[in-house]
Amino acid sequence: RQTDMLLVVLLALWLGPAHAAKLGVVQTEGGKVEGETHRMGLLRSVEVFKGIPFADVPKRWEKPKPHPGWSGVLKATQYRERCLQVTLLQTKTHGSEDCLYLNIYVPQGRSVPSNLAVMVYLFGGAFLLGAGDDVAFLGDSLYDGKELADRGEVIVVTVNYRVGTLGFLSTGDGRVAGNYGLWDQNAAVAWVHRNIAAFGGNPDNITVFGQSAGAASVSFQMLSPYSKGLFRRAISQCGVALSPWALQRNPLAIARKVGCRTTNEEEMLTCLRMSDPVGLTMAGKLNLLQLGRGPVLDLLELSPVIDGDFIPDEPSKLFHNAAEFDYLAGVNSMDGHLFAGIDVPSINRRRANTTVEQVKELLAGLTKQKGGVAVESAYGAYSAHWGSAPSQEVVKKTVADIETDFLFLVPTQIALQLAYRRGAHTYSYLFNMKTRIPGFPRWVEAEHAEDLQYVFGKPFSTPVVYLPRHRDLSGYMIAYWTNFAKTGDPSQGGSRVPVPWPAFSTTHRPYLLINHKINKNSVSFDLRQQYVQYWTETYSRLPTVVSEELDA
Incomplete structure (x- = not known):
């Protein structure tokens, strides 16, 4: 009995510091x-701070300003409202103009941490919607950072930034310069840089990562002269600044x-500034009536601009500015499938045929700056492997490949090459886990945004x-991503990985194929090189027939 009591006392002493x-x-x-x-297991917890302001309530179409501060103790236990935006179905708005807040997830062991690597996440959503706590996933946000922080032993930060009309409207000059959402992101990273040491983070070891429009944002943050010294590494998942x-x-x-439909620019600006923010936000929604009249790409109108300032x-x-950052970037194997399914609906219909004319029509929409020559040229490149009587599966998959290459894969490969040539340590990947979305054809692999559930550890939090294979994949991705955040090398950093991930170079362009069966055969080379070569060399040399300015 005395032995039992002694064990209890020893256990209490041992567990005491953990609590x-x-x-x-x-x-x-x-x-x-x-x-x-939040308890995560024996001796492990994550301390969560929600809704900390990183800037003041932003004035309309002005850069963010420092927050004036508060007295007393801010109970950071509730997410704050998202920035004013249209809903997913584009029928109404939600959110607030008072929205520049961030959330911090700090892993705790038996002692208070110090000098931890920090990962700041920028959400995606076509620069039109989204939030740092978006998409409730069986109770928790998809971007809830607890699993990633706990398993990877890093501090995770998620941020809000302005989107839609209030974040990205621009007159193309100094009057409404644009890029306000990018300035917000930059202000959030700067706040983290100044304050994260108090939370146990290392201000000199910050990684900015994001997906889709958030990945392109990461890329813009790397390229902007305003990011010098603010962070050290960057991860782009399915998007870069070079994406069309x-x-x-x-x-x-x-x-x-958007602006009151007057041809007089001064009247338009006056009207814009006086307009109701909800009306302005609705005016920037996607015109869904235009679906099917050209590629979805043409509907995405509110995005960053070359303002001569943030993007000079x-x-x-601008890749000379990216030389100081370690860079990891990749795409999902079917990133373009979602968009291709809207542009060419027959690809997802079992009984419908996809015709040569439909393939050429899609190419005409994507390559209209180069005219009819480009259509035949691109069609030749993509149908070269078809043979004389291609199966419908081959034709339909080709349509998805065209949009994946054009919108995501090729721009990402170019960005990796440009960063590498400037001296940055770079890593390339292709995520090709089979889709979990029901109802799609058998040939569909990793859909746009399907990587996120694994990076944020959803297979662990909602088992x-x-x-089990999904938990294997999630464990691998968390290990690679957080190792990279700690050391700049996804294979080194304390978390065991299934195979070493070689650095990217322009000689053989190594990349890692990411799925639940990562082994020595997962390291491959020259990702879709003939298509990268087609778009960067053959296509880019074709003469432009329609200037992009006239085309909008």
């Missing part, structure tokens, strides 16, 4: 904050469409809807 390890009240530049602790949807080249035409030049000419 005691807690940041408690944290002093930030704006005031004190206190979060709440990531830059608006004719912003004034979009501003006119063509993105491809009931996943299988």
Whole structure:
């Protein structure tokens, strides 16, 4: 009995510090904050701080300003409202103009952490919608950082930024310069850089990562001169600044469409500034009536612009600014399938045939700057492997491949090459786990955004809807991503990985094939090289027949 008592006392002493390890009240530049602790397992917890302001309530079409601060202790236990935006179905708006807040997830062991690597996440959503706590996933947000923080032993930060008309409207000059959402992101990273040490983070080891429009945003943050010294590494998942949807080249035409439909620019600006923010936000929604009248790409109108300030030049000419960052970037094998299914609906219909004419029509929409020659040229490149009587599966998969290559894969490969040539340590991947979305044809692999559930550890937090193979994949991705955040090398950093991931170079362009069966055969080379070569060399040399400015 005495032995039992001794064991209990020893266990209590041993467990005691584990429960005691807690940041408690944290002093930030704006005031004190206190979060709440979530148990993750024996001796492990994550302290979560929700809704910390990183900037003041933004004025319309102005850069974010410092927050004035608060007195007392801010109870950081509730997510704050998203930035004002249209709903997914584009029928109404939700959110608020008071929205520049971030959320912090700090892993705790038996002692309070210090000097942890920090990962700041930028959400995707076509620069039109989204939030740092978006998409409730069986109770928790898809971007809930607890599993990633706990399993990878990193601090995770998710941020809000302005989207839609209030985040990205531009007149193409200094009057409404645009890129306000990018300035918000930059202000959030700068806040993290100044304050994260108080939460146990290393301000000199920050990784910015994001998906889709968030991935393109990461890329713009790397290329902007305003990011110097703010972060150290970057991860782009399915999008870069060079993606054709990531830059608006004719912003004034979009501003006119939103801005009270007057040809007089001064009247238009006055009207814009006086307009109701909800009305302005609705005016920037996607025109769903135009679906089917050209590629979905043409509907994405509100995006970053070359403003001569945050983005001072063509993105491809700014990679000298990216040299200081370690860079990991890749795409999902069927990133373009979602968009291809809208542009060519027959690809997802079992009984419908996809015709040569439909393939050429899609190519005509994507390549209209180069005219009819480009259609025949691109069709030749993509049908070369068809043979004389291609199966419908081959034709339909080709349609998905065309949009994946054009919108995501080729721009990402170019970005990796440009960063590598400037001296950045770069890593390339292709995520090709079979889709979990029911109802799609058998040939569909990894759909746009399907990587996120694994990076954020959903197979662990909601095990009931996943299988062991999904947990294997999630464990691999968390290990690679957080190793990279810690050391700049996804194979080194304390988390075991199934195979070493070789660095990218322009000689053989190595990349990692990411799925639940990662082994030595998962390292491959020259990702879709003939198609990368087609778009970067053959296609780009064709003469332009329609200028992008006239085209919008």
